[in-house]
Amino acid sequence: MRISTQSFYDQSLASMGSQQTSLLRIQQQIGSMTKILTPSDDPLGATRALAASQSISLNDQYSTSRAQATRSLGLEDNALQSVTTLLQNIKGLIVQAGNGTSTDVDRGSIATSLQSNYDQLLSLANSDDGNGQFLFAGFKSGSAPFVQQAGGGVQYVGDQGQQLLQVDVSRQMAGSDDGRSIFQSAQGGAGYVTTSAATNTGTGVYGATSVIDATNPDFGKSFAINFTSATTYTITNSDTPPVVTPGTYTAGTPIQFGGLQITLTGAPAAGDSFNSSTAQNANPDMFGALKDLIGALKTPVDNGTPAAKAQLLNSLSTANVKLSNSLDNVLTVRSSVGSRMQELDTLNTNGDTRNLSDKSYLSDIQDLDYTSAITQLYQRQMALQATQQTFVQIRKISLLNYL
Incomplete structure (x- = not known):
């Protein structure tokens, strides 16, 4: 089969171009340190x-x-x-x-x-x-x-x-x-926080307000202890309308209300008042x-x-x-x-x-696997060089050399 000179040149050029493309691609991979240069790869x-x-x-x-x-x-x-x-x-x-x-x-x-x-x-x-x-x-x-x-x-x-x-x-x-x-x-x-009215004229002093029954239905409400005399008082809760409960005062005897207990000492005067409120309602x-x-x-x-x-x-x-x-x-x-x-x-x-x-x-x-990439680089270089040298040698062959 005869191969025309033009076909020979075209095939040789395509082969060297392919080899150069492969070499360039591996060089780019090594340079960018990645094996995916474009999504199409x-x-x-x-x-x-x-x-x-x-x-x-x-x-x-x-x-x-x-x-x-x-x-x-x-x-x-x-x-x-x-x-x-x-x-x-x-x-x-x-x-x-x-x-x-x-x-x-x-x-x-x-x-x-x-x-x-x-x-x-x-x-x-x-x-x-x-x-x-x-x-x-x-x-x-x-x-x-x-x-x-x-x-x-x-x-x-x-x-x-x-x-x-x-x-x-x-x-x-x-x-x-x-x-x-x-x-x-x-x-x-x-x-609970207990306070005394600023207008108190007696010597009543309160102790700590302690919880004795958190299940009491009135627990959590506010209360006011109002003295009607030196020995009597009423306890008013914050209900609407409020519930008023009378009591008799003895210094040092605990007063109980709404699941709470407070002890007063001293001698409160008629008109004195003390208020017990939850911490949130006592301006915290x-x-x-x-x-x-x-x-x-x-x-x-x-x-x-x-x-x-x-x-x-x-x-x-x-x-x-x-x-x-x-x-x-x-x-x-x-x-x-x-x-x-x-x-x-x-x-x-x-x-x-x-x-x-x-x-x-x-x-x-x-x-990129650098060991593999460098190996491929040398292989592509050698392949390109071989293709180029083959082209040079074959190009020299002519019948005129044998006449």
């Missing part, structure tokens, strides 16, 4: 590689969100730890102020210390993250959440929103807590409780009436219960923060494991 592999890459990218975003949540919760925990220390110190000062040997001067010094604690507490409540975003302001994080009022009180001007972060595929987590739920709230199981504001305590300690009683001394003791008892409830609430929030941080650690571990698995899977799909 391996459509199924390219699809799987894209899915694995998207999974890795998404996991990196979750990791970034977890890092942000960890930082925010860490800042909150540091602030709440300082609040805890302050409240514990305040409770110690309350005990000191209730010492029977304390004088007006002593109580004035304690009030000064409490005022300093009050200012520190307000500063902690307005903590920010270092970038001008306040930790306890809810969604209104651009401005301080607690504002000192002209009358001396503190108003919360933030909201109760929680900024949620997507920390995993199906998990959103609050990166902070609002200030009202921390500084102006009490837990549902917090104890630690700033207000602390401010009332400071005011009570600044009021001189050494040369005052027995009624004034009784008011001081009652004020100390009320402040102690309110701030104990506040401390318990802060500790509960801190526990929640710690649980979230622990969960983030677990999610980080799971995320790292998932990321490693995805990267290993992606590597199996697209990473």
Whole structure:
């Protein structure tokens, strides 16, 4: 069979072109460190590689969100730890102020210390993250959440929103807590708070309000103990209309109502009243409780009436219960923060494991086997050289060389 010169050149050119294409492809694979240069090289592999890459990218975003949540919760925990220390110190000062040997001067010094604690507490409540975003302001994080009022009180001007972060595929987590739920709230199981009316003229002093029957149908309601004389009183609950129950007073004898028990000592006067309310209904504001305590300690009683001394003791008892409830609430929030941080650690571990698995899977799909690739490179080079040399040698063959 005769092969024309043109056909010979065409076939040789096509063969060398094919060899060059194969050589170039293996060179590109080595240069890019992947065996899939275009989706057409391996459509199924390219699809799987894209899915694995998207999974890795998404996991990196979750990791970034977890890092942000960890930082925010860490800042909150540091602030709440300082609040805890302050409240514990305040409770110690309350005990000191209730010492029977304390004088007006002593109580004035304690009030000064409490005022300093009050200012520190307000500063902690307005903590920010270092970038001008306040930790306890809810969604209104651009401005301080607690504002000192002209009358001396503190108003919360933030909201109760929680900024949620997507920390995993199906998990959103609050990166902070609002200030009202921390500084102006009490837990549902917090104890009752008893207060005495500012207009009391007797020397009645109350002790702790304890729960004796939580199944009582009136448990959880508010109650008022109103003295109609030095030895008689009525107990009025918060029903509508209220239920009024009469009783006879004996100093030191427990008074029971609504599953509760309270012991009064001293001599209440006609018209005196005492109120017992759940912690949530007793204005659970630690700033207000602390401010009332400071005011009570600044009021001189050494040369005052027995009624004034009784008011001081009652004020100390009320402040102690309110701030104990506040401390318990802060500790509960801190526990929640710690649980979230622990969960983030677990999610980080799971995320790292998932990321490693995805990267290993992606590597199996697209990473190049360098030993095999270099071997193929040399084979293609040799094949191309052989094709070129064969073309050169065959091109020299002609009948004219034999004439």
